[in-house]
Amino acid sequence: MSLVYRHVVSHRWERARTLRQLKAGHIRREAVCDADFLLRTAAAYHGYRVERACPVCGEEDLYEVRWIYGDKLGKRSGTARQEDEIARIASEVDEPVTVHLVEVCRSCWWNHILTAAVAGIE
């Protein structure tokens, strides 16, 4: 059994547009660098550091973290999870588990969704 992602929707275009608007001064940095304590902590504990610089501050303190959502997940819906946990949860519940991959900068608090997908076991 392995974890597979289906119906992957990229948010790359919205991310690029947001970064362009920020660079052009159309939106304020505080409006997009607003990762709250929970998100920043989840990024460190459930996510992983990526080998690229933050698109806003340039620091190499960028993480990716997965958040899961689903009607049958109960309190687990809306929590950050590592992939082994997502695989276990997806095998337990009899419904698709929505997974949002989110980019989080621990330096400037920039955050943006990268992809949304449906996790399953096959």
Ligand SMILES: [Zn+2]
């Ligand atoms: Zn940053």
